[in-house]
Amino acid sequence: MAETKVGIIMGSQSDWPTMKEAADVLDELGVPYEARIVSAHRTPDRLWDYGKTAVDRGLQVIIAGAGGAAHLPGMMASKTRVPVIGVPVQTKALSGVDSLYSILQMPRGYPVATMAIGGAGAKNAGLLAAQMLAMHDTALAERLDAWRAALSASIPEVPTDD
Numbered sequence: 001m002a003e004t005k006v007g008i009i010m011g012s013q014s015d016w017p018t019m020k021e022a023a024d025v026l027d028e029l030g031v032p033y034e035a036r037i038v039s040a041h042r043t044p045d046r047l048w049d050y051g052k053t054a055v056d057r058g059l060q061v062i063i064a065g066a067g068g069a070a071h072l073p074g075m076m077a078s079k080t081r082v083p084v085i086g087v088p089v090q091t092k093a094l095s096g097v098d099s100l101y102s103i104l105q106m107p108r109g110y111p112v113a114t115m116a117i118g119g120a121g122a123k124n125a126g127l128l129a130a131q132m133l134a135m136h137d138t139a140l141a142e143r144l145d146a147w148r149a150a151l152s153a154s155i156p157e158v159p160t161d162d
């Protein structure tokens, strides 16, 4: 079985519909991943263990999504040098701006690559993870080039009324 190089983690089951966008695009590109619920507030020991073992388990990039007081991506970045891509999950109360600011405003020394709020951010997180892995994986690079070309080709040049 191919080695799992991408970890998708999220603060709650309720984040999965958003984070599944990252998983789906990784499936499309043939990138193996694992998906886990790891909450900074509700399961801090799980967060600690995940971060502590990430390098030894061969993870090369972690996609972390959370909403509200979204501390998961930043705390994971403080625990492991595996690059963390943060996805701000859209919230009801503040539309995800709370999540965005929580993830974006990291102190010097512990970067999180922060995506857009919601599904678009999650999908781009999957793509960015794949692009990072493609730097050292020619076959994946070719699949990514084809994926991007297909997206471009699907965009009509002339708008219609439909």
Ligand code: RP5
Binding pocket: 010, 011, 012, 013, 014, 015, 039, 065, 066, 067, 068, 089
């Ligand atoms: C955060 O609180 C999670 O990432 C989720 O986005 C939000 C709400 O969680 P639930 O109350 O739906 O479990 O920790």
